[in-house]
Amino acid sequence: MSTLLSLLQTELPLIQAPMAGTQGSRLAAAVSQAGALGSLPAALLSPEALKAELERLQASCRPYNVNFFCHTPPVTDPARDAAWRTRLSHRFDAEFGTDLRNAPGGAGRVPFTAEAAALLAHFRPPVVSFHFGLPAPALLQAVKNWGAVVMSSATTVAEARWLQAHGADVVIAQGLEAGGHRGHFLDDDLSLQLGLMALLPQVVDAVTVPVVAAGGMADARGVRAAMALGASGVQVGTAYLLCPEADTSTVHRRALASPAAAHTALTNVFTGRPARGVLNRVMREMGPLADEAPRFPLATSALAPLRAEAEARDNGDFSPLWAGQAAPLSRPLPAAELTRALAAGLVA
Structure with a gap:
């Protein structure tokens, strides 16, 4: 846990999952102000909108994460x-x-690009996370050049090992319970993916970087279980969708409740x-x-x-x-x- 906290520069080893289309900087800033790591999803943002959101987060003066997809169009x-x-x-x-x-x-949704990397360099966010693997080496190095911590999601042990070998500082073990897009990138076969209780300890044993648990946690009991299985921290998404600071639509809120x-x-x-x-x-x-x-x-x-x-x-x-x-x-x-x-x- 202490290693993760030193990397994230937060008081708590908790991460609010980035959720494109349902939240922006308002939720991320509120979570960061509470001592955890707030996340800004960038996959649906134009460069102009991303710049405006980053300016708001920068003003909060607390560590935050910016998340990108890195699929091949x-x-x-x-x-x-x-x-x-x-x-x-x-x-x-x-x-x-x-x-x-x-x-x-x-x-x-758009993937991480050189244009986005150049924009980020102006703000130097302390944490940058990716979904669907990692960007090309040159783009990843651009992020690391200002000292950003790099996180990415793994849905299998093989993906966790790949992420560590290719430069991820933190691996997010995404259980099959998790909401939103699956983070798989080495294989499309969903039968290879595991629930968090099975996936997490295997990933912890397979890599040496901190492992964050994601999927199936919405209260303290889930957090406690993940930490008992060896997680250095947890990432929670769905539970934050009902917060007043989220931009969750009326029909979405009603379904969740x-x-x-x-x-x-x-x-x-x-x-x-x-x-x-x-x-x-x-x-x-x-x-x-x-x-x-x-x-x-x-x-x-x-x-x-x-x-x-x-x-x-x-x-x-x-x-x-x-x-x-x-x-x-x-x-x-x-x-x-x-x-x-x-x-x-x-x-x-």
Whole structure:
């Protein structure tokens, strides 16, 4: 624990998971002010928006983390995209008045780039984390040049070893329970991925860098269990989505606070890559895992008009309601109060 604290420069070995689309600098700053490490997700931010968010975080004068995806953008497959849109159109256009076959395309989430690295260098964030592996060596070195601590997610022991060998200072062991996108990058086979209770001790034994546990923790009991299995710290995401400082949508908050939160599933229908969320109508009818979905992140644009129309009707059946399996344990607490409650699990 002491090694992790010295790396993160925080009072607590707790990290708020970066959650693109549902939070910004407001939540990250509140968590950092409470003594943990707040995280800013950058995958959906333009350079201008990222700069503005970093300026707000810098003003908080507390350590923080900036998170990026580092996937390789796929080559567009027009036939696959058209087939997916046609299937969606036949199923939902008449009901919602949409035209999904002709919905505008878009890149969706963007990976870490040289432009982002140059922008970050101006702010020199103390921690930078990645999802889906690590960026190219030159980009990673650019981050390390100002002394940033580098973290990344592993869903298998092989990925944890790879991350340590390629320059990660901290490995985040992401159990299968975790909400949002799976961090796998060496193999797409979901059967290789383990629940946190099985994954965490194996990763701890396999690497020498600090290991942070992620997935299935929403209160002090989960934190205590992860620390007992050898974690140097924990990363919590879903529990923070009900905080007033989060930007979680109305339909998403309602789902998290309802009995529906007890049933989550991995799905690729929203983005093209497996991610865990509360089971809803579009997941049931189109997946949850659909071989026809365009490659990540190209699937995002096809559903966008349907999601917008449904949310305008206060309907979350076409929205990505990202959540981990411990979602029913979440409570609508201010971020500082939740952070203190989680920290109680650090005491033996």
